Amino acid sequence: MKITQQTSENTLTLTLDGELDASSSVLLDTELSQPDILNNKKVLIDCQRLNYISSAGLGVFISHLQRFQDAGVKLAFFNMQEKVHNVFEILGLDSLMTIVPSEAEAVAL
Amino acid sequence: MPQTQPLKSLALPLALVSWVALLLTTLLRANPTLLAVQLPAWLTLLAQGVFVGSVFLHQRYQPDPLRGTDFVGVLRRLIMGPGLLASICVGLHLLERLLQFQLGIADRTLFAIIYTLNLGLFVLFLAHTCYTWRSLVLFRASPTVHKQWAWFEVLLGSTLLLRLVNLQLPLLAAGIILGALGVFGAYLSSHQRWVAYLNRRQKWEVILLQLGVLLALGVFTIYFLRIRHDPQLVAPQPQHAFLLLTVFFAAFYALMGLLVTLFNLPTAGVFEQKREEIMTMQRLTQQIQRGQSEVEIYTSFFDAARQTVNAEAAWLRINSLEGEPYSRLEVVTEAQSLAMEGLLKDYNISGIEYLNNDLPSSSGFRALDLPFGSLLVLPLRSAKHTYGDLYLLRQTRQGFDRESLSMLQTFASQTILSIENLRLLQDSIQNERYKEELKIASSVQESLIPKTLPTDNWFEISSHALAAKEVGGDFYDFLHLPGKGLAILIGDVSGKGITAAFHMAQMKGIFHALMQENPLAKDEKERFPLPSKFMAMANRALVHCLERSSFITATLYIVEYESGGFVFARAGHCHTLYYHSLKEEVAFFRSAGLGLGIIRNETYDKYIKNQFYDYNPGDVMVIYTDGIVEARNAEQEEYGEERLRQMLEKTYYLQADEIKEAILEDLGEFSYGQPIHDDQTLLVIKFKTAQPGTHP
Numbered sequence: 001m002k003i004t005q006q007t008s009e010n011t012l013t014l015t016l017d018g019e020l021d022a023s024s025s026v027l028l029d030t031e032l033s034q035p036d037i038l039n040n041k042k043v044l045i046d047c048q049r050l051n052y053i054s055s056a057g058l059g060v061f062i063s064h065l066q067r068f069q070d071a072g073v074k075l076a077f078f079n080m081q082e083k084v085h086n087v088f089e090i091l092g093l094d095s096l097m098t099i100v101p102s103e104a105e106a107v108a109l
Numbered sequence: 110m111p112q113t114q115p116l117k118s119l120a121l122p123l124a125l126v127s128w129v130a131l132l133l134t135t136l137l138r139a140n141p142t143l144l145a146v147q148l149p150a151w152l153t154l155l156a157q158g159v160f161v162g163s164v165f166l167h168q169r170y171q172p173d174p175l176r177g178t179d180f181v182g183v184l185r186r187l188i189m190g191p192g193l194l195a196s197i198c199v200g201l202h203l204l205e206r207l208l209q210f211q212l213g214i215a216d217r218t219l220f221a222i223i224y225t226l227n228l229g230l231f232v233l234f235l236a237h238t239c240y241t242w243r244s245l246v247l248f249r250a251s252p253t254v255h256k257q258w259a260w261f262e263v264l265l266g267s268t269l270l271l272r273l274v275n276l277q278l279p280l281l282a283a284g285i286i287l288g289a290l291g292v293f294g295a296y297l298s299s300h301q302r303w304v305a306y307l308n309r310r311q312k313w314e315v316i317l318l319q320l321g322v323l324l325a326l327g328v329f330t331i332y333f334l335r336i337r338h339d340p341q342l343v344a345p346q347p348q349h350a351f352l353l354l355t356v357f358f359a360a361f362y363a364l365m366g367l368l369v370t371l372f373n374l375p376t377a378g379v380f381e382q383k384r385e386e387i388m389t390m391q392r393l394t395q396q397i398q399r400g401q402s403e404v405e406i407y408t409s410f411f412d413a414a415r416q417t418v419n420a421e422a423a424w425l426r427i428n429s430l431e432g433e434p435y436s437r438l439e440v441v442t443e444a445q446s447l448a449m450e451g452l453l454k455d456y457n458i459s460g461i462e463y464l465n466n467d468l469p470s471s472s473g474f475r476a477l478d479l480p481f482g483s484l485l486v487l488p489l490r491s492a493k494h495t496y497g498d499l500y501l502l503r504q505t506r507q508g509f510d511r512e513s514l515s516m517l518q519t520f521a522s523q524t525i526l527s528i529e530n531l532r533l534l535q536d537s538i539q540n541e542r543y544k545e546e547l548k549i550a551s552s553v554q555e556s557l558i559p560k561t562l563p564t565d566n567w568f569e570i571s572s573h574a575l576a577a578k579e580v581g582g583d584f585y586d587f588l589h590l591p592g593k594g595l596a597i598l599i600g601d602v603s604g605k606g607i608t609a610a611f612h613m614a615q616m617k618g619i620f621h622a623l624m625q626e627n628p629l630a631k632d633e634k635e636r637f638p639l640p641s642k643f644m645a646m647a648n649r650a651l652v653h654c655l656e657r658s659s660f661i662t663a664t665l666y667i668v669e670y671e672s673g674g675f676v677f678a679r680a681g682h683c684h685t686l687y688y689h690s691l692k693e694e695v696a697f698f699r700s701a702g703l704g705l706g707i708i709r710n711e712t713y714d715k716y717i718k719n720q721f722y723d724y725n726p727g728d729v730m731v732i733y734t735d736g737i738v739e740a741r742n743a744e745q746e747e748y749g750e751e752r753l754r755q756m757l758e759k760t761y762y763l764q765a766d767e768i769k770e771a772i773l774e775d776l777g778e779f780s781y782g783q784p785i786h787d788d789q790t791l792l793v794i795k796f797k798t799a800q801p802g803t804h805p
Contacts, residue, residue: 055604056603056658058603058660059658059659060658062707063658065707066657066709090682090683090684090735091681091703091707092702092704092707092716093707095701095703095716096703096708
């Protein structure tokens with residue numbers, strides 16, 4: 001799992017590369033736990049290279065969801081692969097989190 | 110050697126008898142008036158020769174006086190035993206002689222007795238000295254030296270015989286023989302290997318003891334030389350030659366030993382340091398086995414290294430000690446150490462072994478203005494890991510040598526070995542703990558899954574549950590609802606191990622608590638909670654015990670036999686696969702529904718829906734967890750919903766058991782050789798035509 005960051009105009013984009021399982025979800029949690037992340041207006045997650053997400057990985061997003069909402073930070077996913085999207089959908093997270101097809105749409109949010 | 114046995118046991122009595130004979134003949138010679146005939150000189154010589162020979166022989170067969178490497182003890186026993194005794198006697202005799210001279214009394218008989226007594230004691234002392242020297246000469250000596258010593262003994266003995274027969278050799282020949290024997294003795298005296306084993310204090314002690322031996326020998330020599338020309342002397346001349354030769358050897362060896370020890374004194378410190386290094390090494394090694402903490406190991410290493418090279422100042426910088434950096438400073442300040450580290454970094458020589466024995470000549474170190482002349486940097490490194498660096502400082506230039514560097518390297522590798530051993534040990538303890546935890550978790554999981562399946566005439570149920578190595582959180586349960594039907598719950602708790610097992614148990618508790626008949630129910634519908642209601646209540650209950658990143662997916666089905674229908678609600682769990690016998694169609698119930706514990710307020714109710722369905726005989730319901738559809742093959746592809754759907758299409762007409770087996774077989778073929786990542790649970794329910802009169 002590789003996580004790269006990119007910041008522009010109050011927007012933080014995290015690119016996830018690889019499999020988000022129990023061990024790599026710790027890395028993601030560290031990234032999302034940083035206090036200054038709440039200074040952004042939007043946190044966008046690029047899922048183009050995210051091949052797999054485990055329940056531990058989902059748990060990381062779930063645990064930060066409320067915190068982001070309270071701080072008024074929008075969380076959005078884009079470029080999500082079919083099977084990863086399926087996992088979000090089965091769990092019902094698609095009704096709770098913003099998942100858009102492309103980066104352009106994510107930026108436009 | 111058996112043939113030496115009689116000689117051995119004869120030596121002591123022979124010595125006694127011959128000494129008495131010697132005394133008698135001397136007395137007779139002193140008082141010639143007692144006997145008519147003049148006793149021949151050879152008789153005295155014979156008695157004396159036999160006495161000396163048997164004393165030496167007796168001493169020869171005594172056990173080696175040297176025990177282990179107790180050199181000081183050997184010398185002390187020599188001085189305190191025969192040495193002291195003989196010297197006192199000689200001293201007394203000299204005193205008596207002095208008195209006699211002063212008073213003018215000359216009693217030849219008393220003189221003869223004391224002389225013979227002294228001679229006996231002196232021979233005893235000489236024998237002791239010779240054989241003490243022998244054991245010192247032969248200490249770790251080569252077989253050649255052993256042979257040479259034997260020759261020396263034979264030669265020394267033969268001079269004794271030579272004197273016995275009173276053979277008058279020409280002066281030159283006698284001189285050559287005695288000189289050659291003296292040289293041989295001197296050569297043997299050069300074997301002083303034992304001196305190297307003494308420490309400084311022992312060397313001083315040995316020097317004093319050897320001085321004592323020399324003093325005793327000196328006293329004897331003076332005595333015998335003086336007495337040689339004494340008019341009262343009754344002993345024949347030749348015996349002195351043998352005695353003097355032996356004295357010469359004994360004294361020479363003692364003198365050589367004294368000098369060797371004396372010249373070895375300055376090196377005693379070096380030997381002691383080497384020994385100290387070995388001892389430190391041993392201590393370090395022992396500390397590994399005691400299962401100490403890393404800090405303790407580093408501390409021992411630090412102290413050992415400092416002591417070994419006599420460093421005036423030192424510091425140790427460890428990058429990661431159980432996650433934390435660790436450093437230890439001695440004499441230097443943090444600022445000084447950081448300045449030096451910075452300098453080394455600038456020179457691009459940090460993290461490698463570095464020895465600078467002339468700091469003041471380097472401008473960088475001169476600029477720091479530190480009172481040190483030598484610096485040694487030793488990295489603590491293994492093939493995989495860099496632990497840190499040790500810095501040692503000495504005030505003098507040329508403070509460190511290659512020798513101590515190699516010793517320190519050994520220390521360092523020993524330390525790394527200890528640290529790695531310790532970490533391995535801790536890991537294995539941790540692993541053991543995990544294993545234990547997993548054992549508990551899997552036994553909890555085992556106990557939570559129902560052992561017996563509900564049997565009924567309305568449907569068939571077949572179940573399969575396989576736990577992955579790391580216990581996950583799949584669970585299912587059944588509950589008979591009196592007068593209504595059957596409740597089936599399937600779920601998956603996020604997380605693994607004992608926490609997952611704990612949440613499973615909670616979920617099971619919630620299921621059994623909420624699926625109770627409501628005694629206040631006004632109508633049939635309210636007797637048991639609807640699945641959506643159940644999920645909402647379960648969500649509310651779980652909020653208090655699930656941690657923020659955990660959630661549970663579940664589906665609850667309530668099957669009603671009377672109406673031939675079922676109602677279910679899906680809380681984020683895998684879609685149910687269904688075969689519709691009338692439409693002859695296999696499809697997933699694709700309904701919305703959010704996992705439990707994701708939303709922790711009342712809005713959760715909005716995300717959960719009931720779905721009603723009327724079933725027909727022959728319908729098949731396949732309930733499973735994500736471990737089934739996410740099982741992978743060698744190409745890392747997932748088994749997937751579609752493949753599962755196709756399997757049911759092929760097998761819907763079989764019995765529930767057979768359908769389950771077919772699916773598992775296909776799954777096994779698909780993921781052949783791959784480890785099971787997640788728990789796999791599969792329930793197959795097949796509805797049958799109701800058989801009247803047999804339903805509960």
